[in-house]
Amino acid sequence: MHTVYSLLDGASRTQEVAQTAAQWDMPAVALTDHGSMFGAIEFYLACKEQGVKPIIGVESYMLAEGSRLERKRQSGRDGGKELCHFTLLAENETGYRNLLKLVSDSWLNGFYYKPRLDHELIEQHHDGLIAMSACLGGEIPQAIMNGQQEQARKTALYYRELFGANNFFLELMDHHTPEQQAVNLALVELSRETGIPLVATNDVHYVKDSDAEPQDLLLCIQTGCLHSDPNRMRMSSRELFMRNAEQMWELFGELPDALLRTREIADRCNLELKFGDFVLPEFPVPEGHTAGSYLRQVCNERVGRFYQPVTPEIRSRLDYELQVIEDKGYSAYFLIVWDLIDFAKNRGIRVGPGRGSAAGSMVAYVLGITELDPLEYALFFERFLNPERPSAPDIDIDFPPERRDEVVAYTIQKYGTSRTAKIITFGTMGAKAALKDVGRVLDMPIPQVNELTALVPDKPGTSLQQALGEVDELRRRYESDEQVHNLLEAALRLEGLTRHTSIHAAALVIARDDLTNYVPLCRVSGGEDNVTQFDMGAIDKIGLLKMDFLGLRTMTVIDEACVLVRKNHNLPEFDVHHIPLDDKKTYDLISRGEVVGVFQLESGGFQRVCRDLKPDRIEDIVALVALYRPGPMDYIPDYIDRKHGRKKVxxxxxxxxxxxxxxxxxxxxxxxxxxxxxxLAGFSLGEADAIRKAVGKKDAATMAKVREKFIAGCEQNGIQSKVAKQLMDDIEAFARYAFNKAHSACYAVVSYWTAYLKANYPHEFMAAQLTSVMDKRDKVISFIQDTRQMGIEVQPPCVNTGGRNFEVHEDHIVYGLGAINGIGLAVADAIVAEREHGAYADLYDLCLRVDPRQVPKAAVEKLIRAGACRAFGNRQQLLDGYEAVWEAAHRAQADAASGQGSLFGGLDDEAGADIIAPQLRSLPEFGTDELRAMDAELLGLVLFENPLGELQAQLADIELEFTATGELAELKPQTEVLLAGVLEECFAFTTRKGDDMLRARLNDGRGTASLVLFPKTYAQCASLAVQGEVVLVSGKTEAPDGRGNGLPSVIVERLYRPADWKKVKRPAGRNGVRRNGTPAPRTAFESSPLMTGAEPGPVNGNGHGAVNGNGHAPVEVADNPPVEIEPVAADYRLLEVKLQLGGELRERLRVLAETLRQHPGELPVILCLEEGPRRRRLELG
Incomplete structure (x- = not known):
């Protein structure tokens, strides 16, 4: 049986296999995936659930000759296959353990294109195994097909001698191929000659015969071939489906002994795997100690650090926990975790305060594993480790992602590579991936496949079946278009199949002894790490210790922010662990909803809740973290009203x-x-945890028992039955959504830490946030926008003053060199390291001093285009001359390296002093549009100027009332609004009908909103819908946009220039003018604290006279009411026409050229061709 874990080959799902075997009254079914045991535990449990005996095996790759340790291809005997299939089944636990060893070694030592066994290895680990000669790819069938009958006989006798007369079988299969028929006849004869028994088997790659075509498509996906390719790899037969007993008798009725032998083998295979027992590693303890006594000693030594005085209550709680931990055998586990965290803290690696229920343990708190006092937060140890039921402790730990590997490396070094391994994960074929993969191998047009894929909802976990039920257009095309129907049918069968393997980013398993005694190992994607072949779920089931080293970006932010605070504020001991939890500035910031970048609270919905709740204590944040989830969110309004006295408690x-x-x-x-x-009911906390579990799982039967016991317990405590029943009703209503307080409290503390940093050290906090997302362009843009709205200036990067990361300089932040698109951290590090020898004097000095292998010419060009070299001249000057400067510096470096240098020898120490640096030409700076485009391309948004300053200037005399972006979330959909702001992140794209439309963000100085310009509106406003433009927006609200950014969204009806404000269509119900006749307030703009540019831009946009401040003639985009275009200023001497590259370009150019020929004039016409960052300018007349 080849399941989905024979990656992109087998298409049998384990549950389907087990269910089918049960329906056919099969007593047993054997798993023999190619070279691996990936699905062994899943298969075992699925069969057990169905009452079918699972037989665990593998169809291995066996070297016919030679050593698995040799990394080279060898030809087989007389041109036969070097690598052959060989079937192994575990007869008992000994065989299973040997199978683990064999499969592990084939990956760790024998892997060369495939995981390979050899005769040497099989001779070491053959006890308890039943071997079979396999399919046509087996060693013996291959010899037969090559006419090597004697070699086939020798091989068969070798395996019989090795495994024993009753443990090696010649396999017969029949999938109606001529080759198989011939091999079967030879095998029957070989059996007669040697006495080696025959067994009839079925090579299964899919469950149903109708799955042959989907499995063939799966093979195409694996090999990267088109389904129509006549030369592609194909299975030898289309009959590799699961057969029942009757079908097998039809094939092998003439060989009844071979058929009956399958039952004999099944009866002999009796593997019983144990689940539920925990195999924990040992921790090295001092002589004379057990793990339990040493843990007790460590806790007793440390408890006084955390509690003063150590009261009887504290001592009792600590002793109780220590006893439960020792009784359950988990003392070593706590010592292991303590040691790992102690290592991290001693290395200066920040560790989170805790997560999950572990924060309920006083032992964990005293050891420093968690940082919340369980007594102060009313947390229970039994929620973490229940003494009254089997349960394993599970402590997850948060580290900065970039330092997590240090802790993993320490763990592997301490416990050894033979006892530790990373954990595998399996990527499955999702709905969209299945459509794309199948569409590709069927050679369907990519646009058509993309259209269909786009119809599948983006909601995680949405299946194709769900999409067909929910999306009318997808269902219509499925029902009306035969090609689409076939595509979807195939994709439906392949969806969910295992597609690839990878390594879990956070998990590491530690064993008591050699891991291959418990789990098969492998390597993934050519890596060197040992990786378990069992996934997280299977590792838990077999009881191995799994450590989760989780990477949390917020830990990086907090760490970096604390470093900057210590440096900039002369606070060498500052750390968030020492800050007060009642800081007014912090709660004020949260109450204003200014929580962008604040852990857990930064979504748009959370911002509104924070403004409504106005939290003033840490308990409010703990509750918010617990309540802000689907289901319990319904109780948030009640919580808020009760807090503020509007509802009685x-x-x-x-x-x-x-x-x-x-x-x-x-x-x-x-x-x-x-x-x-x-x-109230007198339960122990262990018993009370049963209520929590029963309610959470909605287990009606268990809940009925718990209810009866609860009411009886309340009555014994003098509580009336009526009250007890009401209490139980409340518990069932509320508690089904109740959350783990220990986890909420831990994360609420992290939320508070980040809010405290933002409120008290905003420059350092935002610089740290920006540094943490340098590789994520959209996040950098978002945080810079928030930084500006906080009144903090972000200056462009600079090779002389900027660092690798975002840094705080006095009252502003300098853009990090490593965040420039296409630069990278290595280039940034090289520039900053060389600058330790002094600032760069000019562009030549920069090029001369940096190593061209570390900072290549292309990187210098990007630095110039990003404005990072502005200290040496304007961008147009530098781009005009940088190649000559680079070449001169490169020659000087080469001369210095060859010893030529200066003619004056040692009198002149400066390398290359005799090379004359090229002089830069005196050129004006690029126009505003070009500079904006460069900033947008390399920095993500415009930094050379501050659009918000221009925004206030242009709105100074406008007598209109605008809606602030921050108010949009409170408005109902379809509410007419008028906005004003700067366009950011303009993204044009083509609809399925071929029309252009646009998405953009609007920044009004206090927030941002998402804008949608449908094709008709975009066609009218395209010249104005440009990043960096100050615009007035007339439109209607809609629900937050579907891209997951939580921004309020507006459907745009018109865009206007500020100068055209009198033509603006005012929202219904507003006259746009204050009642006293003065202009309406514009608090969103006037109160913005940042209204000055970071770097003065050019006087006009393009070196020519500009009418409206950006170098272009004014364009009227509002067609209601119609107006005449304003006259062009007398000094205007340029007309620029911009065309987007596309399929109609040739026709557009023809029309343009004809128009110019018919209407000659004195003004020059320059054609700007744009395609992403590529631009060409053509003078047409």
Missing amino acids: VYHHPLLEPILETTYGIIVYQEQVMQIGRD
Whole structure:
């Protein structure tokens, strides 16, 4: 049986295999994936669930001769196949353990294109295994097909001798191919001669016969071939489907012994895997100690650091936890985690305060594994480790992503490569991937496939079946277009199949001894890391210790921000661990909803909730983190109203008040459910955890038992039955959405830390945020916009003053050199390192001093275009002359390296002093449009000028009332609005009908909104819909845009220039003028603290006289009411025409040329051809 784990070859899903075997009353089914055991645990459990015996095996790749340790291709005997198939089945646990060893070694030592076994290895690990000669690709069938009958006989006898007379079988298969028929006859004869028994088997690659075509497509995907390619790889038969007993008797009725032998083998294979036991590694402890006694000693030594005084309550809690941990055998686990975190902290690696239920443990707190006092936050150890039921501790740890590998490396070094491995993950074929893969191998037009793919909703987890049910257009095309129907049918069968392997980014497994005693290992994508062949779920089931080293970008931000605060504010001891949790500035910032960049709180919805709630204590943030999820979000308005006294808090019983007081009578946390069970019904906390589990899983049967016990317990405590029932009703209603308070509290503290940094050290915090996302252009843009709105100037990069990262200089932030598109961190590091020897005097000095292997000429060009070399001249000058400067500097470096240097020898130490640096020509700076385009391409947005300053200037005399972007989220869809701001991130694209439309962002100085210009509007406004333009926007609100950025969205009806404000269509119900006749307020612009440019731009856009400030004649884009175009100023001497490259370009050029010929004039006409960053200018007359 080849399942989906025979990657892109097998198409049998394990659940389907098990269900089919059960339906056909098959007593057993064997797993024999190619060279691996990826799906062994999943297959084993699926079969057990269906009452079918699972047989674990593998169809291995066996070298016919030679050593697996040799990394070269060898020809087989007399031109036969070097690498042959060989089937192995685990008869018992010994065989299973040997199978683990064989498969692991084939990957770790024998891999060369395939994981290979050889005779030497199989001789070491053959006990407990049943071997079979395999399919036509087997060693014996290959010898037969090559006419080597004697070699086939020798090989068969060798394997019989090795495995034993009753443990090696000659396999017969019948998939109606001439080759198979001939081999079968030879195998029957070989069996008669040697006495080696025959067994009839079925080479299964898919469950149903109708799956032959989808499996063939899967093979095409794997090999990268078109389905129509006559020379592509194909399976030898289209009958590799699962057969029942009757079908097998039809094939092998003349050889009944061979058929019956399958049952004999199945009866002999009795592997019982154990699940639920935990195989924890040992921790090295001092002589005379056990893990339990040493853990107790360490905790007793440390408890005084965290609690003063150590009260009897604290001592009792600590002793209780230590006893439970020791009784369950987890002392070593806590010591292992403590050691890893201690290593990280000693190396200066920031560690998160905790996550998940581990923060409920006082032992974890005292060890420094978590940083929240469980007593202060009312957290329960039993939520983490229940003494009354089997449960394994699971402590996840947050590290900065860029330093996580240091902790992983330490763990591997400490416990050894034979006991540690990373964990595999399997990528499956999602709905869209299946469509694209199948469309590609069917050679369907890419645009057509992309159209269909675009119809599948982007919602994670959406299947093709769901999409067909929800999307009318997709269903219509499926039903009406035969090609589309066939594509979707094939994709439906392939969707969800395993497509590739990769390594889990955060997980590492640690074993007590050699890992291959428990799990098969492999390597992924040519890497050197040992990787388990079992995924996370299977690792948990077999009980191995899994460590999750999670990378959290916020840890990087906090770390970098603290470094900058220490440096810039002379606070050498500053760290977020020492800040107060009652800082007014922090809560004020959160209450204003200014939470962009604040951990967990930065979504648009969270911003509104923060403004409504106005949190003033850490408990409010803990509750918000718990409530802001689908389901419990419904309780947020109640929580807010109760906090602010608009609704009365009512408790059904006085004992509830101390439990629910902090959440205003609402059950928010699972820990509250447990506390109610303990304090009102007399449950132990272990018993009370059963309530939490029953409610959370919506287990009706268990819930009924818990309900009965709860009511009885309440009655014993003097609580009336009626009240007890009401309490249980409330628990069932509220607690199904209750969240883990320990996790909420940990993340709320991180939220507070980031808010504190933003409120008290905004420059350092935003610089750290920007540095953390340098490789994500959209994030850089978003954070720079937020930084500007905070009143903090972001200056362009500079090779003399900027660093690799974003840095704080006095009252502004300097753009990091490493964030420039196409530069990279290595180039930035090289420039900054050389600058330690002094600032660069000019462009020649820069080119002369840097190593051209580290900073190539292309990087210098990008630095110039990004404005990073502006200290040496304007961009047009530098781009005009940089190649000559580079060549001169390169010659000087070459001369210095060859010893030629200066004619004056040692009198002149400067390398290349005799080379005369080329002089830059005196040229004016590029026009505004060119500079904007360069900034947008290399920096993501315009930095050489501050558009918000221009915004205020242009709106100074406008008598209109505008809606601030921050108010849009509060408005209903289809509300008419009038906005004013600067266009950012303009993205034009073509619809399925071939029309151009645009998405853009509008920044009004206090926030941003998403704009949508449909084709008709875009056609009218295209000349104005340009990044960096100041515009007035008339449109209607819609729901937040679907790109996941949470911005309020506006459908644009018109764009206007500020100068044309009198022509603006005012929103319904507004006259746009204050009642006293003075202009309406423009608080969104006038109150913006940042209204000055970072670097003065050119006086006009293109070196010619400009009418409207950007170098172009004014363009009227508002067609209601119609107006005449304003006269061109007398000094205007240039007309620029911009055309977008596309299929109609030739026709457009023809029309343009004909128009110019018919209407000659004195003004020059320059044609600008643009395609992304590429531009050409043609003078036409």
